[in-house]
């Protein structure tokens with residue numbers, strides 16, 4: 476990986492000036508690849524700021540839904556889609572339209588494979604698809620969370636090798652001879668969205684940007700500066716890639732710490748939630764993290780392992796990440812053991828017991844199932860012979876995913892006394908916990924959703 480200082484002031488060059496001018500005048504045409512939880516809201520933000528936005532996705536169902544003015548993400552209304560369409564937003568699966576774009580932003584998935592290794596196939600597929608249509612002077616930004624080096628070592632070699640015009644990514648500080656007709660610009664800028672968070676507006680979240688050279692940094696900074704209140708330039712794509720991983724590893728490790736302390740507190744008869752609330756009153760040096768039934772979502776359970784994998788190339792073992800992974804991955808097993816123990820206390824075996832799981836989503840009030848601990852908890856309970864049902868207002872049914880095969884339908888919140896145990900895995904705000912405790916025989920609560928309620932029926936785990 477070449478080092479450079481992209482934060483030096485960019486010197487002028489033809490393709491750069493033209494694109495910067497277009498961005499400032501809101502005339503730049505923006506292509507967003509991957510219209511999921513990250514790409515679609517991003518497309519709408521640019522559209523609100525009067526940019527012409529084209530979304531690219533290989534999922535024809537999504538393209539068709541958007542074409543009809545519909546939405547497939549709970550927190551995005553059809554109204555927002557229709558407004559964006561009136562502003563010129565459209566969605567397509569035709570990669571040939573890349574050549575019409577001035578800036579291309581890639582927001583495709585970055586999962587782990589079955590061996591817990593990075594699966595970059597979505598990034599490489601996308602890059603192979605863009606390359607034949609790449610034009611001089613275009614800006615290509617990768618947003619997908621990934622290990623340091625992906626932009627330079629994976630994305631750029633494909634773009635440079637497979638484009639049809641002999642284009643190269645602009646490198647160095649460009650004070651030498653301008654060759655804009657043979658160059659494109661490249662940067663990495665991580666997504667920092669917090670789904671379900673209504674306290675911080677998306678545009679108030681500072682956007683970190685690392686360009687391959689100063690021009691790329693300035694162009695990406697100007698582009699994102701038109702939709703975010705603050706951009707934070709770093710010296711390279713790798714620094715930007717690492718920044719995102721640091722943020723998520725920080726969360727992963729701290730959540731593991733409180734999960735471990737929760738297990739100790741349970742043995743010691745201390746309420747970990749009371750302890751965290753008290754510690755959080757310290758005005759400096761402490762940030763609260765909360766225990767739970769296991770990690771979920773597309774980021775925290777996955778991203779740290781992108782770095783562990785890359786670190787091996789440098790003969791380096793990321794011990795904090797491995798240890799945090801070990802503690803966090805044990806939490807769903809702890810919840811299942813807690814259910815079995817609570818039933819046992821009431822003279823019932825887990826086998827044959829009727830259990831209602833509340834909440835499938837990986838966290839409160841989101842319509843996202845990815846890596847949700849509920850899925851593995853349900854499978855473990857079923858494996859042990861329990862008759863499991865679930866309720867989740869965001870998921871009327873659940874079928875088959877990459878790691879689960881449930882084929883179940885959400886049950887109404889009725890006749891709660893007919894279940895041997897109600898297990899709270901996701902603490903959606905729409906649930907009336909007082910009513911649930913009143914009607915259920917036994918409530919096992921892995922989220923402290925029943926705080927403030929006093930009943931012998933409640934087992935907090």
Ligand SMILES: NC(=O)c1ccc[n+]([C@@H]2O[C@H](COP(=O)([O-])OP(=O)(O)OC[C@H]3O[C@@H](n4cnc5c(N)ncnc54)[C@H](O)[C@@H]3O)[C@@H](O)[C@H]2O)c1
Nearest residue numbers: 509510511512513532533534582583584585601619620666
């Ligand atoms: N969801 C979040 O809250 C969040 C937050 C921060 C970072 N991220 C990162 O952002 C990236 C995207 O995450 P997401 O949650 O939006 O994923 P997602 O699965 O919701 O959306 C990805 C979209 O990309 C599309 N896609 C896949 N391959 C494609 C291809 N070759 N061409 C065009 N489209 C393609 C899929 O059909 C899908 O619509 C990931 O790297 C993720 O780690 C996500």
